Amino acid sequence: xxxxxxxxxxxxxxxxxxxxxxxxxxxxxxxxxxxxxxxxxxxxxxxxxxxxxxxxxxxxxxxxxxxxxxxxxxxxxxxxxxxxxxxxxxxxxxxxxxxxxxxxxxxxxxxxxx
Amino acid sequence: xxxxxxxxxxxxxxxxxxxxxxxxxxxxxxxxxxxxxxxxxxxxxxxxxxxxxxxxxxxxxxxxxxxxxxxxxxxxxxxxxxxxxxxxxxxxxxxxxxxxxxxxxxxxxxxxxxx
Numbered sequence: 001x002x003x004x005x006x007x008x009x010x011x012x013x014x015x016x017x018x019x020x021x022x023x024x025x026x027x028x029x030x031x032x033x034x035x036x037x038x039x040x041x042x043x044x045x046x047x048x049x050x051x052x053x054x055x056x057x058x059x060x061x062x063x064x065x066x067x068x069x070x071x072x073x074x075x076x077x078x079x080x081x082x083x084x085x086x087x088x089x090x091x092x093x094x095x096x097x098x099x100x101x102x103x104x105x106x107x108x109x110x111x112x113x114x
Numbered sequence: 115x116x117x118x119x120x121x122x123x124x125x126x127x128x129x130x131x132x133x134x135x136x137x138x139x140x141x142x143x144x145x146x147x148x149x150x151x152x153x154x155x156x157x158x159x160x161x162x163x164x165x166x167x168x169x170x171x172x173x174x175x176x177x178x179x180x181x182x183x184x185x186x187x188x189x190x191x192x193x194x195x196x197x198x199x200x201x202x203x204x205x206x207x208x209x210x211x212x213x214x215x216x217x218x219x220x221x222x223x224x225x226x227x228x229x
Contacts, residue, residue: 004157006157009155033216035219040123040221041221042118042120042203042219042220042221042222043158043203043217043219044219045216045217048216058216088155090157090158092157102148102160102163103160103217104160105150105157105158105159106157107155107156107157108155108156108157110155
């Protein structure tokens with residue numbers, strides 16, 4: 001079965017700690033994305049990657065970091081510099097970043113900072 | 115400033131009737147639009163899309179209409195079913211600046227279809 005997996009589904013961290021969210025896809029997609037969703041809000045783009053070893057900041061990249069060492073994987077690190085990290089995080093992928101391609105989403109990770 | 119707006123946070127419809135979800139956008143560079151459906155604690159799933167060269171696209175019970183001059187699109191669901199109850203996000207794709215190919219999402223409309 002092809003798809004996108006995110007783990008864990010729920011994550012708790014203490015304030016001041018870094019935490020890494022996993023995202024894996026076996027769709028052979030070149031492009032991958034990280035979004036954040038807050039209650040009553042749309043999805044906001046954190047980072048995206050068009051190809052291995054390349055990634056770009058989205059609209060709200062401050063306090064986050066990513067890596068793209070493998071085509072299948074695009075982990076997101078929420079650092080202690082992120083002022084309001086509690087949110088629902090969604091990973092997505094698409095064939096490439098040209099227009100007219102739908103993005104496929106993973107099930108999401110809900111991060112709660114205690 | 116929001117470039118994609120869904121001004122109705124919620125919508126309640128009776129089963130069997132039509133659901134109409136609206137979306138407005140401000141950037142005339144947007145040339146492709148998508149609708150996603152999202153259940154709680156799950157990732158969004160793609161529903162239907164439309165290119166700016168069309169004014170209508172239909173897929174089963176779902177039809178999307180695009181009015182470029184008004185910068186407005188709408189999603190029609192006919193007939194509505196209880197399983198359609200979810201949050202619907204409108205998204206736009208545009209070739210502008212460094213954001214080519216990125217999706218810009220609205221805040222979503224929560225649809226409740228009552229039996």
